Amino acid sequence: MFSLQLLGTLGLGLRFEETNNRSNDDAEPKILCDIEPEVKEDEAEGEQSCDRLTFFPALNETLSLTEDLGDPFTPEPCSHTQDCPDIRIVLQELQPGEKIKAKMCVVMVSGLRVTEGLLLFGKESLFLCEGFTLNATGDVCCRRHRPSSVKDSFISTMLSKELPSATCRCWLYEDIKEARFMRFLLEDNAIEIFMRNGHSAFLVFLNKDHVSAYKRLSTVVPALKGRAVAEVIANAKKTPVVEKTALIKWQKGEMSNFEYLMHLNTIAGRTYNDLMQYPVFPWILADYQSEALDLSNPTSFRDMSKPMGAQTEKRKQMFMKRYEEMENTETEGADMSARCHYCTHYSSAIIVASFLVRMEPFSHTFQALQGGFDIPERMFHSIGKEWESASRDNMGDVRELIPEFFYLPDFLLNSNHIQLGCMEDGTALGDVELPPWAKGDPQEFIRIHREALESDYVSSRLHLWIDLIFGYRQQGSAAVESVNTFHPYFYAQRGRQNAKDPMIKSTILGYISNFGQIPRQLFTKPHPPRSGSKKDGSSPSLPTPFFFKLDALKTSAQPFRELPRGPVGQILCLEKEVLIVEKNRLLVAPPSGCFFSWGFPDNSCSFGNYTTEKHFAVSESLCDWGETLCAACPNMTTIITAGSSTVVCVWEVAVSKDKLTHIKLRQPLYGHTDAVTCLAVSEGHSLIVSGSRDLTCILWDLEELSYVTQLAGHTSSISALAINDLTGEIASCAGPLLYLWTMKGQLLACTGTSSGPQADILCVSFTQRHEWDSRNVIVTGCADGIIRIWRTEYTRTQLPGPPEEPVSPRQDQIERDGSASGQGKAWRRCLMLCQELSSGESVSQRRSNDSPAITALAMSRTHATLLAGDAWGRVFTWVCE
Numbered sequence: 001m002f003s004l005q006l007l008g009t010l011g012l013g014l015r016f017e018e019t020n021n022r023s024n025d026d027a028e029p030k031i032l033c034d035i036e037p038e039v040k041e042d043e044a045e046g047e048q049s050c051d052r053l054t055f056f057p058a059l060n061e062t063l064s065l066t067e068d069l070g071d072p073f074t075p076e077p078c079s080h081t082q083d084c085p086d087i088r089i090v091l092q093e094l095q096p097g098e099k100i101k102a103k104m105c106v107v108m109v110s111g112l113r114v115t116e117g118l119l120l121f122g123k124e125s126l127f128l129c130e131g132f133t134l135n136a137t138g139d140v141c142c143r144r145h146r147p148s149s150v151k152d153s154f155i156s157t158m159l160s161k162e163l164p165s166a167t168c169r170c171w172l173y174e175d176i177k178e179a180r181f182m183r184f185l186l187e188d189n190a191i192e193i194f195m196r197n198g199h200s201a202f203l204v205f206l207n208k209d210h211v212s213a214y215k216r217l218s219t220v221v222p223a224l225k226g227r228a229v230a231e232v233i234a235n236a237k238k239t240p241v242v243e244k245t246a247l248i249k250w251q252k253g254e255m256s257n258f259e260y261l262m263h264l265n266t267i268a269g270r271t272y273n274d275l276m277q278y279p280v281f282p283w284i285l286a287d288y289q290s291e292a293l294d295l296s297n298p299t300s301f302r303d304m305s306k307p308m309g310a311q312t313e314k315r316k317q318m319f320m321k322r323y324e325e326m327e328n329t330e331t332e333g334a335d336m337s338a339r340c341h342y343c344t345h346y347s348s349a350i351i352v353a354s355f356l357v358r359m360e361p362f363s364h365t366f367q368a369l370q371g372g373f374d375i376p377e378r379m380f381h382s383i384g385k386e387w388e389s390a391s392r393d394n395m396g397d398v399r400e401l402i403p404e405f406f407y408l409p410d411f412l413l414n415s416n417h418i419q420l421g422c423m424e425d426g427t428a429l430g431d432v433e434l435p436p437w438a439k440g441d442p443q444e445f446i447r448i449h450r451e452a453l454e455s456d457y458v459s460s461r462l463h464l465w466i467d468l469i470f471g472y473r474q475q476g477s478a479a480v481e482s483v484n485t486f487h488p489y490f491y492a493q494r495g496r497q498n499a500k501d502p503m504i505k506s507t508i509l510g511y512i513s514n515f516g517q518i519p520r521q522l523f524t525k526p527h528p529p530r531s532g533s534k535k536d537g538s539s540p541s542l543p544t545p546f547f548f549k550l551d552a553l554k555t556s557a558q559p560f561r562e563l564p565r566g567p568v569g570q571i572l573c574l575e576k577e578v579l580i581v582e583k584n585r586l587l588v589a590p591p592s593g594c595f596f597s598w599g600f601p602d603n604s605c606s607f608g609n610y611t612t613e614k615h616f617a618v619s620e621s622l623c624d625w626g627e628t629l630c631a632a633c634p635n636m637t638t639i640i641t642a643g644s645s646t647v648v649c650v651w652e653v654a655v656s657k658d659k660l661t662h663i664k665l666r667q668p669l670y671g672h673t674d675a676v677t678c679l680a681v682s683e684g685h686s687l688i689v690s691g692s693r694d695l696t697c698i699l700w701d702l703e704e705l706s707y708v709t710q711l712a713g714h715t716s717s718i719s720a721l722a723i724n725d726l727t728g729e730i731a732s733c734a735g736p737l738l739y740l741w742t743m744k745g746q747l748l749a750c751t752g753t754s755s756g757p758q759a760d761i762l763c764v765s766f767t768q769r770h771e772w773d774s775r776n777v778i779v780t781g782c783a784d785g786i787i788r789i790w791r792t793e794y795t796r797t798q799l800p801g802p803p804e805e806p807v808s809p810r811q812d813q814i815e816r817d818g819s820a821s822g823q824g825k826a827w828r829r830c831l832m833l834c835q836e837l838s839s840g841e842s843v844s845q846r847r848s849n850d851s852p853a854i855t856a857l858a859m860s861r862t863h864a865t866l867l868a869g870d871a872w873g874r875v876f877t878w879v880c881e
Helices: 004-009 085-091 153-158 210-220 228-236 244-251 257-267 313-325 349-355 362-370 383-393 442-453 462-469 477-481 502-515
Strands: 102-110 113-121 125-130 132-134 140-142 167-172 176-184 187-195 200-205 553-555 568-573 578-582 585-587 594-597 605-609 615-619 628-635 638-643 648-655 660-669 676-682 687-692 697-701 706-711 718-723 730-734 737-741 747-750 761-766 778-782 787-798 825-837 854-859 865-870 874-880
Touching (some): 153 502, 176 210, 176 228, 210 228, 244 257, 553 825, 568 585, 568 865, 578 585, 585 628, 615 660, 687 718, 687 730, 730 761, 737 761, 737 778, 761 854
Parallel strands (some): 718 761
Antiparallel strands (some): 102 200, 113 125, 176 187, 187 200, 594 605, 718 730
16 A cells, blocks of 8 residues: 555655645645745746646555556656655655745756756755656656647657666755856757755756746845846846956965966856857967977967967968958848858867767767767877867968866777777777877876976967957957857747747758857956966965975974873864874864764763863764774764774764764675774765775775775785875875875886895875975975975886986876887886974984874975874974974
8 A cells, every 4th residue: 555654754854734624534635835925926937836736646544555557658747656666766856844835847957968957945855856847737747648749840759768876866945056057059948956965957948947947046045036127137138247256366366277278268158068169278389399398489389369260370361251251241141151261160169079079979979970980090099180270270270279188188088998990000099199298198188288387488478368268359349350150040039039930040040050069158358467476386475385395394303292191183274273182083174163072981972072171972873883993084973993803984963062963884795804993085086085004995986885996906904095086086095105096096106125124114194285396295294204295297208119218207106008109118207205304303313113103194285384193192283494
């Protein structure tokens, strides 16, 4: 029997009302929606308000679960019956007491995937339900039982041919970070919603419901309150809201060039969710032949003041001639010969897919767009040749770059062994050919390329490129003068709105969906330049980072601080203070002001106040999981523990005003076969790393709480772990050895064994000043009381032939063999010891058995100070003299 009690156990939050003053015995139970006063008002045409009792099914306890579903095309709305399994997917997401206030039909866009669904506004949460629609009277129906509600003929052709699986995602309003008006197919009809965990949703609204949806979001989402009026007015005027705060921060050097470009892309309507409007980044280099890239030489860079079609004078003249020869037929019609310099675009779905073709889902995306892979010679296979094509050789190629060129080495490797075909000489198309200065290493290419983006030369000229793409030279007479005009169909104001004939409209939409769209214009006047350059990567007002001058590092004779009880367990550097706790204690993410403590005889745990040192709560939640050996805390609501049980436990906690109000096991993670000895966590990369006596590390997804991959090959128990929050690289320590890995589990480098005994490494930390700075180091604290500082460098070797030729180009990453250009040479990245530090006698005079081990490491926010804690409870600081 399908009982109401069963529904209650699923957390459906049922509410019943009596109707027509009948008794409870006579009344048929109905599951209702509460109507909020503001919801009853018609905010916009097409919005479905819950003034009818139709979202939840009307249930009767005598109905059976085994009843037939009946005709799949029954006119009966799914929300009027308990037998539709898709509707149950939605119901199971509803928490007790949840009330649906409004329903809207949407189209969800993710890459090339376009699906129909519903946006449901609840009391505390937003529900995004894929595979559902509304009927004419506002009843919820699954797409298996109801035809599509999408009336737009072109969007209908874009919908996935197969009906999407019914899914429902629930997002708490308080977890929503941002929402912005967007365009889809050059129409103002969409909103992109950004979550604090990095997820986002691109929603196209039918019947112009996007304004109404934004108004409603601004009343329920804390981060959006008070924003509706300005945003709605700006949307109506077709002028995006450009915050001056980001511009000022960028001008002062407080925001990197990469961050500022991503900011401009976002407010201009570019998004990762729509390949037709993917973020656009500039080509910045012109030198793809040199063995070493000289960032002080202007000839190493492209001309930022000119579009890609005008990088050479010969090509520029050819495009200007084309413009003059075209007849100016900018009338309403589908004439493809309208006057312009370029009939192709610098960003399109096929350009994005071609760059990312070695990664899924872009490999399938490329084949779907192209009807299979292209001729190998025309595939993206060499960065240098791609530059030559886009800047000089191919009149049909004026492409710019995508953000991945500055942070994602994976797209340059054919790790999935995709069969891309063979070149004319028989060479199979594999990894992307890199310029010689990248040392055959995709990670080094990304680092140098990002370094070039942040260089003084680019910083002083980036505003000129912004003028071309987002600014006053995007269109009009300034665009003509700059040789920067594109086909009229690429522009919103001359595209879809001007075409009334369905055939012409379809032609325009097909054109822009294949060839690209111009971003929103953000500036109508010249963009101001950056105020000044950042010499040597540091500001004169900031102290010198300690790793810039390792030979000048000094420490005081007296410790910075001493703990009365035992070894130092953690050092945390905040903006204005340094927090230190002993072993078996962990600071709960500031500003909570409390610590988490373990290691008691009964295997319990406790919480205490950091300032008063008093414990205010004891919990026995950990008792069933054996001895706790390590813990980590990514945020104020999550604590991760592990130990002798081999299980990594993720706990949900709530601490407020010296009171533990909640602790619950969210998920146990099984995978290790021996005790877990250390943990590291990065919320930014959604990554947990656990190290064990079983000689392995396991990577777990912090959000999904699922297994990612394993780091194998260690020769002893794992003693220390660290994650680089900027690059995602992982350092693991086993005995005296230090290993460096990618987030995908690829071994980048390892310190080799040397003659004589080596001390075990007990703690490890990355410097993270700028991810592109080759001077960054890895710091290890060892059992012999010595701090060792490592830098990744390259050595070039001869593959059989003359002897090895050592070199040390400036880098901070991997140990992988790759072919350099010519002469059978290869580069190898290795970890090189560059400094040893001791707080007492010189390193050469010390013995490992009479020195307290280094048990904790930290860096100040400015990286001017290195802090090290030892087994005697002392903390010493190191700074450059």
